[in-house]
Structures are given as structure tokens and as C-alpha cells.
Amino acid sequence: MALLQVENLTKEFGGLKALNSVCFDVSEGEILGVIGPNGAGKTTCFNLLTGYYLPTAGKVVFKGEEVTNLPDYKRALYGIVRTFQHTNLFPKLTVFDNILIGCQRQHKSTLADALLRRKKFYSDEELLKAEVKRVLAFIGMQEMADMNAENLSYGDQRKLEIAIALAANPEILLLDEPAAGMNPSESAGLLKLIKEIQKLGITTVLVEHDMKLVMNICERIIVLNYGVKIAEGTPYEIRNNPQVVEVYLGKRK
Amino acid sequence: MKRLIDKKYLVLIIVFIVLPFLVPSSYVRNLLVLAGIFALLALSTDLVLGYIGQLTLGQSAFFGVGAYASAIIAKELGIPFWISIIGAIVIAGVLGYFIGFISLRLRGGYFAITTLAFAQIMKLIANNWIELTRGPMGYTKIPSPSIFGLEIKSEIPYYFLTFIFVVLIIIIIKRLIDSPTGRAYLAIREQEDLARAVGIDVFRHKVQAFVISAMIAGLAGGLYAHYFRFISPDLLGIQYTSMALMMVFVGGRGSIPGVLIGAGIYTVLPETLRMAGTLRMSIFGVILLLCIMFMPGGIYRSIAGWIKRKSKKNGNIVQQTTVS
Numbered sequence: 001m002a003l004l005q006v007e008n009l010t011k012e013f014g015g016l017k018a019l020n021s022v023c024f025d026v027s028e029g030e031i032l033g034v035i036g037p038n039g040a041g042k043t044t045c046f047n048l049l050t051g052y053y054l055p056t057a058g059k060v061v062f063k064g065e066e067v068t069n070l071p072d073y074k075r076a077l078y079g080i081v082r083t084f085q086h087t088n089l090f091p092k093l094t095v096f097d098n099i100l101i102g103c104q105r106q107h108k109s110t111l112a113d114a115l116l117r118r119k120k121f122y123s124d125e126e127l128l129k130a131e132v133k134r135v136l137a138f139i140g141m142q143e144m145a146d147m148n149a150e151n152l153s154y155g156d157q158r159k160l161e162i163a164i165a166l167a168a169n170p171e172i173l174l175l176d177e178p179a180a181g182m183n184p185s186e187s188a189g190l191l192k193l194i195k196e197i198q199k200l201g202i203t204t205v206l207v208e209h210d211m212k213l214v215m216n217i218c219e220r221i222i223v224l225n226y227g228v229k230i231a232e233g234t235p236y237e238i239r240n241n242p243q244v245v246e247v248y249l250g251k252r253k
Numbered sequence: 254m255k256r257l258i259d260k261k262y263l264v265l266i267i268v269f270i271v272l273p274f275l276v277p278s279s280y281v282r283n284l285l286v287l288a289g290i291f292a293l294l295a296l297s298t299d300l301v302l303g304y305i306g307q308l309t310l311g312q313s314a315f316f317g318v319g320a321y322a323s324a325i326i327a328k329e330l331g332i333p334f335w336i337s338i339i340g341a342i343v344i345a346g347v348l349g350y351f352i353g354f355i356s357l358r359l360r361g362g363y364f365a366i367t368t369l370a371f372a373q374i375m376k377l378i379a380n381n382w383i384e385l386t387r388g389p390m391g392y393t394k395i396p397s398p399s400i401f402g403l404e405i406k407s408e409i410p411y412y413f414l415t416f417i418f419v420v421l422i423i424i425i426i427k428r429l430i431d432s433p434t435g436r437a438y439l440a441i442r443e444q445e446d447l448a449r450a451v452g453i454d455v456f457r458h459k460v461q462a463f464v465i466s467a468m469i470a471g472l473a474g475g476l477y478a479h480y481f482r483f484i485s486p487d488l489l490g491i492q493y494t495s496m497a498l499m500m501v502f503v504g505g506r507g508s509i510p511g512v513l514i515g516a517g518i519y520t521v522l523p524e525t526l527r528m529a530g531t532l533r534m535s536i537f538g539v540i541l542l543l544c545i546m547f548m549p550g551g552i553y554r555s556i557a558g559w560i561k562r563k564s565k566k567n568g569n570i571v572q573q574t575t576v577s
Binding site (some may be wrong): 020050052072073077083089092101107109115117124167168 | 425428429431432433434436437439440443444446447448449450451452453454455461
């Protein structure tokens, strides 16, 4: 059974159907790309999967359980974790604290434990710190742990965003245009990172404009146009799909 | 287990224990008590303003309600201060829950206006529910707290009573802030959407902070009532809210020492300016304005940052932005 099933997902903004009856499955462990021209409904689709918006119609099923109407923070607790299209981190906090907040949900001690400074509180804090170090090592940002996030380079900021999401212990990671604004070497680094994430057994859904990245990394691609799914297949199939080519490049004269 | 109070704070504590005996007049001692009570009010405001990043304009409602609640419970029911003050905290907390539950669904300016409106409503109630509050005439002859049969009435004993509460609240806030809950508050202040994306229940945390803040404000109100032994609906007026906000802005949002410094300055400065006569409040206003213009992060951060820069002369600018 698929990890995430999307059935007839529809979202209307006023009269505009931003997403129209889109269906697809995400299987466990794969890297799925969602592409399409500007305004195709990629981000809307993304926001419906993460619970940022609620759909007008349709269903989102995660591990056999319907999560269509769950608010975003609850979905994160289920293991559906996202990043944002525009750089979104805690700019005034250190890299360490950024990731620490990402780990938040793994902290099991209660507020009373914290106020009374019970043993459970300290042991949980230690666990979290170890977890942060693990994530830091994974993305290779140990040296930057004490820097404020706002002082990182753009590429590192985007990497940190992914690290925050990873710290939240996702089963499925949804990346919204992670390569936007990256230079080729940064985007090559990102490609490597996403492959590493796959090795951890985390499923990734990628909304992306950078075709090179998508074609290189995704095992399967879904193409949206005007809110409708027009194609689905391997990168090879997508590249040779006349409809997709037409959407991107226009009709051959 | 860590100790309740870190050793490095012992010096400060001793200073504050000796302080009331060093000041020249009972008038100044009176100011010290007031500074303590207002420090609590400012700390409560900062929990909402500095940690979850919401501008609340309704803090006086909880201050006033706490004052009336403790006063009425103690006087009408003849219940000792120690229980009536808990009553004040609980009542302010329950009210905070209702107001927070409604107003925290809104953001920014809308939230601010809603809290302001609630405070005005509470003030109207205090003015008009004459059977309970005696209305604009004010509520008088509030009993003083007593311990082992001794009344805590004059400035020095009341100073210590307030001091104990201030220390207690500081410990609670500090522990709250240095915990996953406090980090969730920070996350909400910095980037609400991202906080949600990593599984933080933003609304619940906001309401929680708001309720804790209301409870602390209620405590401050109760302490005020039993000290002056007279309260009036003015206590619920916007002037107390704006005073607390000023303390927080001048001292430094989101930092406990900052807020305490702000409360100290705001209480003591107008009095030291008395020699300026009628110009007093104008000069005070200008000083506050300059503080905010040139030290937007608050006095505490400016001074701490300056000391840090001095100590490492290589021009390494250290930004102090996390909680201190």
C-alpha cells in the first residue's frame, strides 16, 4: 500500500479551481517530483498535503488513515513534514536552536517536569541535544552550530531548513522548491543531500522548478498544468511526453 | 538536580535584601514596593509581548481583576491573604483563558484591539457593578496580610513579601523559558508557520502563555490591593497597561533582566525628576522616547552588548537575541 494516497484532491479559491481532482500515490522510500509551469497548482497541492489549506473536495490518506482535515501541526506529528518555498527558518536563533525547535515533538516531559526541574526534564533535554548533534553531523553543519541562522549563506540557510524538517522526524518530507535561487554547486549539494535523506528511509516529495535537479533525482514525476494532472511517469517518460513538452516549450510549428 | 537559585545571583539577592534599610525615607521604600509590584506586571506583559510576540493591550484587566478578586475575597469572606491571593491568581487565569481563547485567534493589530476592548469592558464592569466593587468610589479597608499573627503592613515587611513573590515568579518564568515550552514560544514569535510545520500547536501555546501571563498580572494586582488597601476601577485603565508596556520596551523585550531594569527605571525615574517641577513628565517622556529610538532592543541588551564588545576588542559584533 502506498504511504500517501491523494484522491480527487480539489481546491477552489472563489471561482478558480487551483487544483482539480488530482489523484496520485506516493510509495514508501521514493523520491517523487511535482512539476508544472507557474500557477499550475504545485504549491496549492503541497499546501493541501501539509494541511496548510483544507481542500474543497477529495481525500488525503497517510498510512491508511485519512488526514484530509487534520491541521498542519498535527500532520507534522504524524510524520508529514514540510519546508517552505521562501526561506523559512528562525533567523535570530542559532543553528543549534533552530534544529532544537525542530526536534521539539520528541520531548516527552511535561510542563510540570520543566517547572519542577525533575530528572525526566534533564534526561529529555540531553536526548534532544544528542539528536540535534546527530542532525548537525548528518548535514555537515557542526561548525556553524553557534552561528545565528540569519548570518548563514543562502545555500546553508536552505540546507538548515531541511535540517529543521529532518529534526522533526518525518516519514515523508515535502520540499517546496528547495533549489530556488541556488547556484549550480549549491544545487548539486542539495541533490546529494536528498539522496542521503532517501538512504535514511525517508520518502520525499519535491516541488521544483530546477529541471536538472528533478530529472536527476526523482524516480517518478507528476506534471500539473492549470490544476490538472497531465502526466505521470519516470523522468524519461516525462521528457518524451509531447503534452509536457508542449506545456513547457509551446507547440512545435 | 540544579539548585533553586544559581550562586551568581546571590549577590543580587543580598543587595535587594539590604536595599530597603539603606534608603533614606519611607517614601522611597514605598517606591521600592511599587517597583516590585510593577515588575511583576511588566514580567507578565513580557511573557505575551516578548515571548509569543503578541502585543497585548489588556494587561490592566488582569491586574485590576486580581486586585478586586483578592480584596473582595479577603474582606467579604474574611479569608486570609494567603488564600485570597491564590483566588486572585485563579480568577485572573480563568478570565485570561476566556479572553485569550477568543482574541488569540486574531493576529497583530486585531489581537491588540480585542484585548484593549476586553480591558475596557472589565473596567466598565468594575465601575458599574456597585454591589460588588462599590463602583467609582473605590473599594476600601482591604485587610493587610498577616503571618503568625503579625500584620504585614508597613513598607519593609511588605517589601519582603513582594520580593519573595518577584523571585518566585522569576524562577518560574526562567524555567518556563528554558524548556521545550519556552522554545515553542520563541518559535511562534520568530516564525509561526514554521513552528506549525514542525508540529507545534501554536494556538494552544499562545493561550497557555496568555493564561500564565494573566495569572502573574493577577498576583501583581492582589499584592497592590493589600498594600494600598484601597483600589478603584482606575486600576483596570489603559494607563497601567501602557506603563507595563513601556517598562518592557525600555528595558528590553524577551529578557527577564531587561524587564526588571525597565520596571526599576520607570518607577524611580519620575520621582528623581521631581526637582524639574512641572516639566517632570515632559522630561520623562523625552527620556523614554530617546531610549526607544537609540536602544530599540532595550537598555539591557544595549548595555550587555556594549560590555561584550568591550571585552572582545577585535570588533566581533555579538548579537544578543536569544533569551537571557
